[in-house]
Structures are given as C-alpha cells and as structure tokens.
Amino acid sequence: MISKFDNYQDWLKFDRDHLWHPYTSMVDPLPCYPVASAKGVHINLADGNTLIDGMSSWWSAIHGYNHPKLNQALVDQTQKMAHVMFGGFAHQPASELGSRLLDMTPDIFxxxxxADSGSISIEVALKMALQYYxxxxxxxxQKFLTVRGGYHGDPFTCMSVGDPENGQHYLFPSTISTHLxxxxPNIKFYDEWDASDISELKLSIEKNHREVAAIIIEPIVQGAGxxxxxxxxxxxxLRALCDEFDILLIFDEIATGFGRTGKLFAMDHAGITPDIFxxxxxxxGGMMTLAATITTKKVAMTISNGDVPILMHGPTFMGNPLACAVASASLDILMDSGEGATYPxxxxxxIQRIENGLQQLKEIADHPxxxxxxVLGAIGVIEMNDPTDVAKIQPEFIAEGVWVRPFGRLIYIMPQYIISENELNSLCNAIKKVILKVY
Ligand SMILES: Cc1ncc(COP(=O)(O)O)c(C=O)c1O
Incomplete structure (x- = not known):
C-alpha cells in the first residue's frame, strides 16, 4: 500500500474530518490520540509519547498488544486462507476453536x-430463545426480561434489553421493541446476601412468565451500565426461578469471560450454568473481531426439531478462519502454564496479583x-459523585503516561493480564495523582 499521507498530522486531520469514532459528533469532537504502534502493555503514540494501557482496548487485549503467538497464528492462517464462507464449508480453525470453547465450559454446553461480534452473538442468543419456544x-x-443497568451492545435488539434510562430507548421510542x-441487583459482591434483592424479579416472573422467553443478564459484573x-x-x-417457570437463562459473558473477574467465567462465581451464553x-486476545453463542443440547435440539428446524442466522464473516485461528492461539496462551508460557x-x-495491586486505588476512597x-479480579473502579469531564481529565492522564478512558461517573481500569507490578503501580499512581489534581 502506498500511503496517501505525508505524516501523522495529515492522516489525523483526515480522521478528524471524515471518520466517525464511537459515540462522537462530527462537529467539535473530543480529540483522538494518534496511535503508531502498541506492544505489551504500551501504546506508542505517533507524537513519540508512550502510554501504559489501562483499558485492554475495552476488555479485549488481555495478553498485551503484538503478542508473538497471536501474530504467528494470524500469519500462519493467512498462508492457508483468510476467509471462506461458512455456509456449506467447514474448516479446521473453526473446529479448533469450537472444541477449545467446549473443553473450557461445563459438559452441558x-x-x-x-458470530462476528459481541452484539451479534447477543442477537443470536435472543433469537435462539425465541426459536426455542x-x-x-x-x-x-415473545418477551425478554432483564435487569436495569445492563448493556448488551448497540444494535436494536441488544439496545432493547439494555438499560432503558441510560441506554438509547428515548431516542428510538417507536422502533425499539419493549421488554420487561x-x-x-443491589447487594454487592462482597456484602451479605439479602433475599429481598431478588423479590421484584421474582414478582415479575410470577406475573409474566407465560410471555417471557428468556432472561438476559451480565453475570456478576454489570459492565458499561x-x-x-x-x-x-x-x-x-435466578437459575432456580428460570427452571421453575420455564424461562431460558442467557448470560452475557462478553466482558467477563476468560478470567477477568478471577474465575474463567463470571458464572463460575455462582456455580450455575445458563441455557445460552x-x-x-x-x-x-483483542486482535480480531469474533464472538460465540454457546448453548445446550436441549436448546439446539428443540430448535432443530421445530417447524422451522434451522437457526435463522448466518453473517457473511461468521467463523472467519483468521479470527478463529487467533482465538485458539489466545485461549492456548490463557490456559498454558509452566516454563516459556505467558502465564508461567x-x-x-x-489476576490475583492484579487484584491485590488494584487495592491501592482505595487510598483515594475518602476523597470528597x-x-x-x-475491585474485583482485574477490574478496578473509582466511582465519582458527578460525571467526569472527559475533555478535561483525559489530557491529564495522557500527561501522566497512561491510557484511561472514563465514562459517566466512572474512572475504571481493566489492565492486561501481563501487566507487571511496576506498571500497575504507575497506572494506579497516575490515576490517584490526576484525581487529586483535577478535583
Ligand atoms: C457485556 C457486553 N455485551 C455486549 C457487548 C457488545 O459487544 P461488541 O462491541 O463486540 O459488539 C459489549 C461491549 O462492550 C459488552 O460489554
């Protein structure tokens, strides 16, 4: 490829003038920082600055950027085929990944x-539930029941089960379908359980179960919500209620899956399984877009023996071989231990080491x-009293050499699993310093 730009300022200007970023206006958007490369926990900006990454590119780059084994998996697969349609063809990278996923999960799955992205895997899960019934x-x-404060992606069905107040329901009132x-959930992870926490859900199930196909929820951690x-x-x-009232249970482990909360899957904290997740x-490992909707024999066989005996979904890039090969390599990196492994x-x-290190964020807890x-697993959250001013606070983080992207009232980090103790300390110290400076 011959570049159309002479320097980074040129392509950054093009970006500013023509490219839409997540949740941005094309009039006076917040600045975007030009990334030249990334390696390990470091993001290298085109202006020569280097940042320690606190976001893992929104929960994804868990093993660090530019991991040689992920790169190699991609290169190796490129030599064989980058893509082939999954309709009518099977390929080894998909079977390698599928078998790893089933090995990692309870036998019931x-x-x-x-699927080709997290949101699409949610669409598929919801569709599975409707087709099942x-x-x-x-x-x-025909309805879904869920808790407030959820987030499951931005397509319309995903939005319809996201938080009705902080989500986008108000923007598209006559297009978005209405659910329950x-x-x-109010009782915190480390607090004592109180049965009243689930009483409204129970009442709603008792009243509405005849029309509810599925309950969808992010297990243990409500992320973006x-x-x-x-x-x-x-x-x-919740599992017991779903069994009692014949409702399918869907877990959205898109953010929590693969170790982030200290268990391989967040559902493992509860020791139960959903019907679909x-x-x-x-x-x-954050390298390619790919997701999976995983289900049980009961769900799959019921759909497949119905009057419409096929699951009605088939995106062009489903099961993309490059992404499958990289995903298998990523899961191998995660599960391998011993000498030479990323996680010896x-x-x-x-995760335990990161959880311990993140506790230092609590030093700021008494700030007005x-x-x-x-803190839970490798997730650290500082909830402010008022919404953060990203335009003001983001440049302060950059000046301290860290990448932290607050939203709403939250300044939060989910570092890469490979982050060293020193890097984690630098990240946490920078956050504390910026809060003390800005507030
Ligand atoms: C819990 C949860 N579900 C679904 C999604 C949507 O995934 P994607 O952005 O890959 O479509 C996200 C993304 O942030 C998420 O955090």
Missing amino acids: QYVFL RSAGKLDK FVPR GMHFYHPEYLRQ CVGKAMT KGWQHN AVNDVR
Whole structure:
C-alpha cells in the first residue's frame, strides 16, 4: 500500500474530518490520540509519547498488544486462507476453536455459533430463545426480561434489553421493541446476601412468565451500565426461578469471560450454568473481531426439531478462519502454564496479583469527589459523585503516561493480564495523582 499521507498530522486531520469514532459528533469532537504502534502493555503514540494501557482496548487485549503467538497464528492462517464462507464449508480453525470453547465450559454446553461480534452473538442468543419456544409450541413467549443497568451492545435488539434510562430507548421510542425490566441487583459482591434483592424479579416472573422467553443478564459484573459487582446468590436464585417457570437463562459473558473477574467465567462465581451464553472481546486476545453463542443440547435440539428446524442466522464473516485461528492461539496462551508460557504460574496467579495491586486505588476512597472504589479480579473502579469531564481529565492522564478512558461517573481500569507490578503501580499512581489534581 502506498500511503496517501505525508505524516501523522495529515492522516489525523483526515480522521478528524471524515471518520466517525464511537459515540462522537462530527462537529467539535473530543480529540483522538494518534496511535503508531502498541506492544505489551504500551501504546506508542505517533507524537513519540508512550502510554501504559489501562483499558485492554475495552476488555479485549488481555495478553498485551503484538503478542508473538497471536501474530504467528494470524500469519500462519493467512498462508492457508483468510476467509471462506461458512455456509456449506467447514474448516479446521473453526473446529479448533469450537472444541477449545467446549473443553473450557461445563459438559452441558455442546453447540457453538461463531458470530462476528459481541452484539451479534447477543442477537443470536435472543433469537435462539425465541426459536426455542416457537419450536416448543409456546408461541406466547415473545418477551425478554432483564435487569436495569445492563448493556448488551448497540444494535436494536441488544439496545432493547439494555438499560432503558441510560441506554438509547428515548431516542428510538417507536422502533425499539419493549421488554420487561426489574431493578438491578443491589447487594454487592462482597456484602451479605439479602433475599429481598431478588423479590421484584421474582414478582415479575410470577406475573409474566407465560410471555417471557428468556432472561438476559451480565453475570456478576454489570459492565458499561455502571461497573457494578453484584452477589453470586442472585444468579443461583435466578437459575432456580428460570427452571421453575420455564424461562431460558442467557448470560452475557462478553466482558467477563476468560478470567477477568478471577474465575474463567463470571458464572463460575455462582456455580450455575445458563441455557445460552455469549463470549467475545478477550476470546481473540483483542486482535480480531469474533464472538460465540454457546448453548445446550436441549436448546439446539428443540430448535432443530421445530417447524422451522434451522437457526435463522448466518453473517457473511461468521467463523472467519483468521479470527478463529487467533482465538485458539489466545485461549492456548490463557490456559498454558509452566516454563516459556505467558502465564508461567497460571492466569489465576496474574489476576490475583492484579487484584491485590488494584487495592491501592482505595487510598483515594475518602476523597470528597469520590463516591466508591471497588475491585474485583482485574477490574478496578473509582466511582465519582458527578460525571467526569472527559475533555478535561483525559489530557491529564495522557500527561501522566497512561491510557484511561472514563465514562459517566466512572474512572475504571481493566489492565492486561501481563501487566507487571511496576506498571500497575504507575497506572494506579497516575490515576490517584490526576484525581487529586483535577478535583
Ligand atoms: C457485556 C457486553 N455485551 C455486549 C457487548 C457488545 O459487544 P461488541 O462491541 O463486540 O459488539 C459489549 C461491549 O462492550 C459488552 O460489554
């Protein structure tokens, strides 16, 4: 490729003038920082600055950028084929990935749909639930029930089960379908369980179960909807209610999957399994877009024996071989331990070390501008009293040499699993310093 730009300022200007970034205006957008390269936990800016990454590119780049094994998997697969349609063709990279995913999950999970992004895997999960009840002859089950404060992606069906107040419902009131909401789980992960936490959900299920096909929820961590860590007992009781009232349970593990919360999957904190669950983000180590919707024999066989015996979904790039090969390499990196491995003492050791290191964020907990500081696994959250001013605070983080991207009232980090103790200390110190300076 011959570049059309003489220097980074040129392509940055093009970007500013023509490229839409997530949730931005094309009039006076916040500045974007020009990235030249990234390696390990470091993001190298085109202006020569280097940042320690606190975001893992939104939960995904867990093993660090430019990991040689991921790069090699990509190069190797490129030599064979970059893509081939999954309709009518099978290929080894998909089987390698599918078998790894099923090996990592309880035996009850037997069927994998390889979607091309997290949101699409959610669409597929919701569609599976509707098709399941259609096939079972329960045609009244057309609704989804969920908790407030959720986030499942930006396509319309995903939005429809996202938080109705902080989400986008108000923008598209006559287009977005209406589903059922109950208050978010309130009892925190480390607090004592109180049965009243699930009482509204129970009431709603008792009242609406005939029309509810599925309950969808992010297990343990509500991510983009507020970074809340809630009590595992909520999920155990939810599972029992779904069984009692014949409702499918869908877990959105797109952010939490693959070790982030200290367990391989967040559902493992509760020791229960859903009927369908979605993974994405970290599955490819943040290198490619790929996600999966994973389900049980009961769900798959019911759909496949129904009056419409096929799952009605098939994106062009589903099961992309490059992404599958990289994902298998990423899962191998995660699960390997011993000499020469990225996690010689096992990934759990790294998450525990990060969790311990993140505790230092609590030193800022008594600051008058801070509402709460919480840590779970490799997730550290500082919840402010008021919404952060990203335009003001982001340049301060950059000046301190760290990449932290606040949203709403949250200044939060989910570092890469490979981050060293020193790098983590630098990241946490920078955050504390900036808060003390700005507030
Ligand atoms: C919990 C959760 N579900 C779904 C999604 C959507 O995934 P994607 O952005 O890959 O479409 C996200 C993305 O942030 C997420 O955090």
